[in-house]
Amino acid sequence: MTGEQLRVRCEIVDGVARVELARPEARNAVDLPMCLQLRQAFEEIDADDGVRVVLLSAQGPAFCAGADLKERTDKDASWVRRRRVASFAAYSAIEQCRRPVVALVHGAVVGSGGEITLAADFAIAAEGTTFRFPEPHWGTVGATQRLQRVIGKRRAKELLFINRPLAADEACDLGVVGRVVPGEDLLDTGTEIARTIAKAPPLAIALTKRAIDLGAETDLDRGIRIEMSAIEQCLADGGWREGVNQFRTRDRAASTSTEEK
Template sequence: MQANDIDLGAADAPLRYWRDDGIAHIRFNRPTVLNAIDIPTANGFLAACQAAWQDKDVRVVVISGEGRAFIAGGDLAAMRADPLPTARALIDAMHGGIALLAQMNAPVLASLHGAVAGGGLGVALAADLAIAAEGTRFNLAYVNIGTSSDCCTSWALPRLVGMRKAMEIALLGDTFDAAEALRLGIVNRVVPAASLQEETQRLARRLADGPPLALARLKRLIRDSLGRDLQGQLDAEAESFAACAATRDFGEGVNAFFEKRPARYVGE
């Protein structure tokens, strides 16, 4: 099955995708196995990321998990039956989706609860922002099953938490809680579990109502900054600011500031 052949709208699809008023939702949907990622789920994830990347009306992408967990990692039962081909197919699809999340203009928000482990932690780290419910538990987990990591974890962790802490998380495989994830900068906010959906929607709406061209350029500037020297980043900032200043949205933002009213951005 090809990624673009998957019915992402089906209620029983292992990965669901829909868009509502500029907010695209990618939801892992295997609640009976804590959303463990098998090949159909990975293919669905890639297809959903492709759909969001191609849809110019998407202002923000929210990634979440159905049931008691965000994602508990890869489906070990599937990999146990046929390790290498299963791992390659699963990783190829997941990595393709994660690359698209980084490339797309829309900000990506991860909404986390329950278990966030293995590849699930990778998906969370791939997002631009993350909000977590109290009680969420995090574990890189790979060392506990005798393998190295995937899903961008070895790239994102040292950039977020520093080399030494990344080594500890990766090499020891210990579980840590939402408060520690907040302290380390893995998540941006921790909220009561009962409020997670409401707070996720509130933050997503705020992003969706923001200036999409400016948000896209900010996302690109920040993501590319670690690969540039200072002068290169200054040049990129100057070019990006000039491009934004030529847009209708910039004029609207400035006018709204002086008129003391909310800006109404149209992405032009």
């Protein structure tokens, strides 16, 4: 794969996988090669037991300007259908990754950029970030499923029907992003979050993610059963004892520090 063809960059350091959308000259518009590379990157991360957490960001002034509609010129409906299936597979690979995925978004987040953000476990936005879901106004259909599951059916309809921009603060209020930080602090904030997650026992984090995701698909009684199954798996692994010991060590250290004051 040549440098010109590279749409997604991935680097793994100390258990943190940094995945970057790397098509800044096109404002990271999503085309077929990006879909395929994004899926491949997350499938490889998911298979790497050394990875603890994933930071998903983008190069250039925009996180993602949406789908690259230029590539559909002179294509037939069959091609467009296959292209959409490829995008769904990429979003699914992000969502189903066993590692926590944190999106760090900035600038414009449009259409497919919103899908990528919503496929992550949660997102942090730089001040000035704006979201837009213009699919119906582009003569297509998209963002009808993840968006409504995050912000509710009626709000999703409003954004999709009207195509109005969603500012970072409102996106935070609606739960699209977890917090908004100054642009210059975005990467540092993501790095600190990644370090915090990486310190936790990996099995407990993975099972917590799975229990939340599976529990969201069912009622509370079945959800409790899912959580109990995860607890049993943790107990069988035995790693929970290390967590208890670490807590006791920190608690003793805190108590000593208080007494010295």
